[in-house]
Amino acid sequence: MPRSRNSSRSPRSREETSSWPYHHDRDLTGFIDGTENPTLLDAPDVVLIPDGSPGAGGTILLLQKWIHDSQAWESLSVEKQELVIGRRRSDSIELDAKPDDSHVAITDQDRFGKIFRRNMPFGTVTVHGTMFVGFSADQQRLVAMLESMAGLASGTRDALTAFVRPVTGAYYVVPSSDALRRWVADESDDRL
């Protein structure tokens, strides 16, 4: 593929979003974040594209900004919030009988496959929300979860979406560090 004349220009930041920790390890819903994440030992198997596939060693990232209706969310009782998420707010234990439209039922990884994610709170007193950062070796798992949240999988929409709405969202290919090193070396050779 021909290289662009501008390929050696430094990339410019187009947007910057600052996040902050909320009650140590909670997301902006007040629930513990990442309970069902794989451990850091298992995460590479979940997120890294396997050897022999295009992009091996890299990963697929879904990055999305969700704005929260905090007034509506905080006016729910803790019991009602727990039915929306499908876990207990205090310790993140999964409810014995979680509703079909609860967030963890709708994004069930036993059904859609494993991902690794982090919900980072961002914003100001007036406008704030969650920056969803989700990695997977397979984009389809993330697509299937989003479709399920929108109600396309079973006809049941994620109860959480009554309180949060996505305002941005994109998939990114994150190359492996080996691939980036090779690319930089190729660029340097071209300039000689």
Ligand code: HEM
């Ligand atoms: C405002 C946006 C979101 C919020 C506040 C949120 C919050 C939560 C919370 C509180 C949990 C339960 C604790 C945990 O396991 O981390 C959870 C679980 C989960 N979320 Fe989200 N989430 C959001 C968006 C998403 C999106 C966009 C996806 C996927 C595309 C997703 C996928 C998952 C998965 C896979 C689980 C674990 C389900 C299981 O138990 O297997 N979430 N989320």
